Amino acid sequence: MTLLELEGVTAFYGPVQVLDGVSLSVPEGGAVGILGANGAGKTTTLRAISGTVRSGGRILWEGRDIRNTRPDRVAALGIAHVPEGRGTLGGLTVRENLRVGAYLRKDRKAIDADIDYCLDLFPNLRERVRSNGSALSGGEQQMLAIARAFMAKPRLLLLDEASLGLAPSTAKSVFDAIRRLRVESGIAMIIVEQNANLAFTLVDSATVLETGRSVLDGPTAELKGMDEIRRAYLGG
Structure with missing residues (x-):
């Protein structure tokens, strides 16, 4: 069952267009990664889902379009967002x-x-x-x-750069806990992560963004075998 689906999502900050046709699909209990260079639109994609940036296209939650729904109402649907920078009180x-x-x-x-x-x-x-x-x-x-x-x-957890600024051993511990959380709770996840090697230990599939567009997607095993993915994201 598809829990969340993005179809041709666009987003702007003022006059500047950041997303230009992002599409991805998250099944119930699944984990999807979003890869891309700085400025590719990864964080904005999560913000579009959680309602903190105005967007176009379609954002379907169990088949119902929730695009531009207020963030508190998005949260009440069962979508939790862990933004870059943590936001600890x-x-x-x-x-x-x-x-x-x-x-x-x-x-x-x-x-x-x-x-x-x-x-x-x-x-x-x-x-x-x-x-x-x-x-x-x-x-x-x-x-x-x-x-x-x-x-x-939540039924869906949005994780933005969970390893950013952490020592490698700490980042591994955090991802080990996220993996356990996924297995034990069944929460679906979208993971934006600069460390693709870490992300690929957790996600089932991934989408690659370039300048705000979805340019490649597929199962983790398939993407890891692509030369362009290894060169750009896996240090291969």
């Missing part, structure tokens, strides 16, 4: 940040259980559970941002 503790993630939920007992699950998923956060977000390392803030998004119990 620095004045709140780790536990308080997690509770903020669950603000739309009413199942309080389940919220407590999910907080415990997040602290198990990211043991560093359990050790810092009473610390303010501003006191966390960059890697811990990224873990917290992902865990906070999970607390909304």
Whole structure:
């Protein structure tokens, strides 16, 4: 079953067109990567989905067009966005940040259980559970941002550059946790990631953007075998 489908999506920042015909499809429980050079439109694609930039074309959620829906209503549909830069609430503790993630939920007992699950998923956060977000390392803030998004119990998670600025060992730990989260929760994911080698360990398929257009897509195994993909993204 197709959960989300983008058909010829366009987007502008003022007079500047950033997306010009982006198309991709995410099945229920699937994971899709978005690759491309800086400025290709990867982040804008996620913003178009989450309703934080005006867009054209069609963005179909279970067959219904949600293009230009307000961000809070997109979130209520079950789409959680972890933006580049993390956005940790620095004045709140780790536990308080997690509770903020669950603000739309009413199942309080389940919220407590999910907080415990997040602290198990990211043991560093359990050790810092009473610390303010501003006191966390960059890697811990990224873990917290992902865990906070999970607390909304989304059906689709948008992850923008989860490894950006992290040491390789920390980035691997973060992606190991994301992989476990996907397997155990069944959450579908769209992953924008500068480290294609990391992304390809997690996604089933990927779309390549160039200057705001979808120019290539396919299963992970197929893309990894292409010379142009290896040269551009895999260091081959």
